[in-house]
Amino acid sequence: MTAALVTREGSRLLLDGRPFRFSGANIYWLGLDENVGGIAYPTTFRIEDAIDTARDLGVTVIRSHLATSTSQGGANPLAVMPAIDEWNDAAFDSIDHALAYGGDGGMRFILPLTDEWAYYHGGHRDFTAPFGLEPDEFFTDRRAIDAFRRYVERFVTHTNRETGTRYADDPAILAWELGNELEHLTPEWVDELATLLRHAAPSTLVAAGRRFGVDDASLTAPGIDLVDVHYYPPTAEGVAADARRVVEAGKVYLAGEYGSVSASPELLDPLAADPNVTGMCFWSLFGRDDGGRFVEHDDGFTLHVPGDTSAMRANVAAIRAFGTALAGAAA
Template identity: 45%
Template structure:
């Protein structure tokens, strides 16, 4: 990506060069720091790559990711303590941004969160200054200076992998002032927008609250994008909000929406057909676990593509998300192609655990008792659930050494490559 590849604003629309730009994709909030791995830790390279590959397979051309910017107050945060930076944490963000760029994706990155979550929020900044009222985040001069200092460090960070300074990275679509800043005063929004633009003239700036339009911010010149969230997905509200924001000359996006209930089809169709809507990001995508199966997050909105252990309605809704990502860009929905092989983690005593692949809807297990070159016999064919473990060879003979291999298949039956054979000793 070069200078001509930045996402720009013209009126109430987005462009890359002279081409209109509209987007769809997931929120992958945990790319910089995760809470879903038995504690708070950085996601492994596999998990970052697997999630981004899955997003691309779902048709995404953009994502939104909180923890690439919202990261304060934890030992593994970008800023563990006030005005102290964590180089190890920044290297993890470097990696994620580099992988995002390699896939031609764009990312929206918030700087802070309204809520008291593990990745830190506005309360983290106020508590560092001994303030009990977290809304002093918007008024206390020391806290505002601290927040600006943090923003400056992020904007001027040089990626240790690509060598690109964040403020010069075209894969970043926009900086978002914060996630769901419901009570942000207009004066504060204008001040922070101006501060960002004073350092970074390349990127757009976004703002939004949890629900509804923050209408008193629509006349702030330095603000480019208004982000509204929808739980449930409501096409009427979406249309009405887009009209107001577009009429004020701002870009309108639905930065989050719930996909698992409500009138999803009508919501997505409105987004596709309504030119006042520049993009949508569903909440939220999780990929495969390093140790088998999918990473679980029990909020009722976790997408495990193409679906595992879900009812048919949810499986259908996940396919709607994929179709929408192509439709909003005016693209034909392609057939899925499985390019990766599963990783067999263990086959001890004929008990199979494995790590799945992007787009794997079914898995087939084969066995050889003659050697790693075969011949191979199918013992489990097209099992629909990737639980990553609990599979058992139904023909296991204790006294016979065996070898196992697997392949994944897409929903349409497209076969991927075989895994490397794994040996299971006699027992």
């Protein structure tokens, strides 16, 4: 089990009293997958292979949709919450193992709690459609907000059956993220959910952000520690400008997603030298299936290690060098 908590001091993270900066990977499917034989829980081998591959790359933080596991009216019976206020304890098995295995080797996790998009693992529409609401009412309607609150409280207080540790107390969880790429955040909603997490999981940091650009509600909310910005494609100048704005507001800057095809020395070398940039998480890492074959995904940003093509091998080399450059900070 990871021994020390990552903490925040102003606009930087600390681990064991030293600055903590990181090269990160998105491995969204560690709790529930869609890429091997349809929607299914990933096998133990696949979970461990992907986490081991991330470590080999110098990655110290994984951003994953482990905590995004909902559906409408039983449409996805494999979800943690197949329907409002219905719970599937078996769905925690793969989540428990990913956190236990990763944490045992010192990996940290950033976990979005829902998603803007209606993908197979669920999203915020699962809290509005059952009440006949429009998607954007997730942020304003009391029924949707309260249903989401119950889901969050149930999830973060789950006890990992492998470690005996509540998620709320697990040092492997660096931050709970209010959601992935939420487009219509309001200050009131951000404050309420951040306050809930502060109460339910007081040792864990809280992240928030929208898809592109710095989100003002997240930037000014007193309960938010990390402000997440995504880039398709990124530029070193754009990342540096956003990081400076976040740091000037007293928050920790996080690039929660950037396309792996953009990883290069031209992008990452100046950002490794920029102390405002705490973390950069590429999208997205896939390992092997149980037969030893690389798992494919169709979004154009899949990264295999050591790489399928010369271009991908160059991306891998740049990400590895970025992790090495940050290794002077606690890792």
